Amino acid sequence: MNAVKKVLIVGGGIGGLCAAIALRRQDIEVDLVELKTQWTVYGVGIIQQSNVVREMAKLGVLDGYLDAAYAFEDVTINTTAGEQLARIPGQRLAGPEYPANVGISRLALHQxxxxxxxxxxxxxxxxxxFESLEQVGEGVDVLFTDASRGRYDLVVGADGLYSHLRGLLFGEQYLPRFTGQSVWRYNFPRAAGIDHLATFQGPAGNAGLVPLGRDQMYLFVTSHEPANPRMEAATLATQMRQRLSGFTGLIGELREQITDSDQVVYKPLEVVFVSEPWYRGRVVLIGDAVHATTPHLGQGAGMAIEDAVVLGEELIAGGSVEQQLQRFMARRYERCKFISDSSVLAGDKEMAHDSSFDRIGLVRRMLDVTAAPI
Incomplete structure (x- = not known):
């Protein structure tokens, strides 16, 4: 008999929602609580690479948003002027009927x-x-912030970078660290040539163009912000144009069209990685709560989605809850650590202006690692 019949998920972001879907597909009862009173979505769009497309197909949700997304096969790495340095073909890991990669707006995905x-x-x-958790016997008693109570076989923390549950389990041992970089994003009508993920290597950061739909794409650029300055909202468009000053070609043309500060999405890059088992008893953490990384390899949300799928598989695979969570860790830890470390390394090399760094080689290795079965 399955040891886990009822689960509480704390957090309603991508990881939490995917975990809820994965567990319900296994006939596990799920309650989900989200601190936001309105289910708003932060950010512009998201890249789902081959491994993520595979897992979304497993979850049975991929067909639901392909029409609202942009399917593409390849990734290019280019100079600041747009001269192509490499074109890396995608792999159709979800099957020949599905694309290798997908770009989609976060709003469409959330819907x-x-x-x-x-x-x-x-x-x-x-x-x-939750107000408090108490692990008693073969369950977790939860007191919620509205004074209601519930009892669960397992609690899943998908409450993000500033996870309250992580603090409850590990104290102050794991706190988010600012890397020294930030990322800027801005939406545009999709240019005809942007039918794939196009990245551009700059002198102080990297830019990219991501197709999100037939008529939409977004531009991103990373920048070195060592003091993590507070950006005045009214200046964001000017500031973003300045960070793109080293780019010409299409990026240079688009730069001059960044005029509305309200449309600039600016985010300092913070990371955290929990280097020990991500669970205590019957409480387990997934996604950014335990392995938040930078966007340099485009795999942050993908790792949370993989966590959700694997957790769903292990919770019905027999054994005690301890054995199930041990198997979950065995399948997830090294993979997530590779993505976390490699993403941070790419950012560090950008800030160091290390021209010898083989970014193309790292991208190829990442694609090979993530293509492997989990």
Whole structure:
């Protein structure tokens, strides 16, 4: 008999929603609480590379958003002027009927995930979190912030970079660290030639163009911000143009069209990695709560999605909860650590202006690692 029949998920971001879907697909009862009173979505768009496309197909949600997304095969790495240095073909890991890669707006993705969660019968409560947890016997007693209570076989923390659950399990041992870089994003109508993920190597950061749909793409650029300055909202467009000053070609043309500061999405890059088992008893953490990294390899959300799928598989694979979570860790730890370390390394090399760094080689290695079965 399955040891886990009822689960609480704390956090309603991509990782939490995917975990809810994965567990419901295994007939596990799921409650999900999200601290936000309104389910707003932060950011512009998201890249789902071959391994993520594979896992979304497993979750049964990929068909639900392909029409709202942009499917593409390849990734190019280019100079600041747009001269191509490498073209890396994608792999159709989800099967020949699906694309290698997908670009999608976060809003469109959230809509499909949240609708799927509702259709699968997940109990979702917004504006709510936990007040306290007590592990008693073969369960976890939870007191919620509205004074209600619940008892669960397992609690899953998907509450992000500033995870309250991580603090509860590990204290102050693991705190987010600012890397020295930030990322800037801005939406544009999709240019005809941007039918793939195009990245551009700059002198102080890297830029990229990501197709999100038939008529939309976004531009991103990383920048070195050693003092982590507070950016005045009214100056964001000017500041983003300045960070793109070393680029010509299409990026240079687009730079001059960045005029609306309200449309600039600016984010300092912070990381955290929990270097010990991500669970204590019957409470386990996934996603950014335990392995938040930088966007240099485009795999941050992908690792959270993989966590969700693997957790769903292990919770019905027999054995005690301890054995299930041990197997989960065995399948996830080294893979996530490779992505975390490699992403941070790429950013460090950017800030050091290390021209000898083989970014193309790292991207190829990442694609090989993530293509492997989990």
């Amino acid at each position: 499909v995930l949240s609708e799927t969660v509702a259709a699968l019968g997940v109990s979702v409560r917004l504006g709510l979190s």
